[in-house]
Structure formats: C-alpha cells, structure tokens
Amino acid sequence: QVQLVESGGGLVQAGGSLRLACAASGRTFSIYRTSWFRQAPGKEREFVSVIRWSDGSISYADSVKGRFTMARDNAKNTVYLQMNSLKPEDTAVYYCAADRTPYMSNTDPRAYDYWGQGTQVTVSS
Secondary structure, X not given: OEEEEEEOOEEEEOOOOXXXXXXXXXXXXXXXXXXXXXXXXXXXXXXXXEEEOOOOOEEEOOOOOOOEEEEEEHHHOEEEEEEOOOOHHHOXXXXXXXXXXXXXXXXXXXXXXXXXXXXXXXXXX
C-alpha cells in the first residue's frame, strides 16, 4: 500500500502563487507515476500534471502549462506543484494520485491506485 498526504492549499488572490506538496509513504518503490488532479464543484476530476519516477519526465495539462511547475524530491518521496499566476478558474480541490503501472492514460483518473485526501485551493478575483 501507498499513502499520500497533500498539503499547501489555501486562499490566494488572482495572480498569486501557492505550492502544494504530496508526501508518499509505504511501498513507494512500487510507484510508476504520480499526478496532480483537481476537481471544482459540479465538475469532473481534471488532470493537471504527471511525473514519471523512472526518468523524471513531466507533462502538464494545456490549461496550466507555463504557470504550474511540478517537481520531486526523491529523498523525501515528495512531489510538489508550484502554482503561479493563479486564476479564479484554478479554484478546486487538488488531489495527488499514484499509479503502479503505465497501462492507462496519464489523464484518466481510473488509472490511479492511490489517492490523497485532497487540499482546497481558492483563488479570489
């Protein structure tokens, strides 16, 4: 089993920045990739970014490209999401997710075996 714990959410004005963290524990050696998703009220869960642990490759959703940066700290088994130039439409609960295999699309929530509890990000206009 893998446990994921997010932190770093909060309230920020438009144009501001936040950094989210996702700390993994347990059988972390089994993780193939870790992603960030978000879900706004009344909307489906949306892919934000992914990092593949084998080579560190990172991909982003078009909606956050150029504003969000994902990074990892191998020693701490932690991934980060630096969010800059935040917009009101970025308001959502942000979830960290981990997957043990590459068989499904990065962007499909059903691919992921483990989820964190989520952290609220609210961007005011």
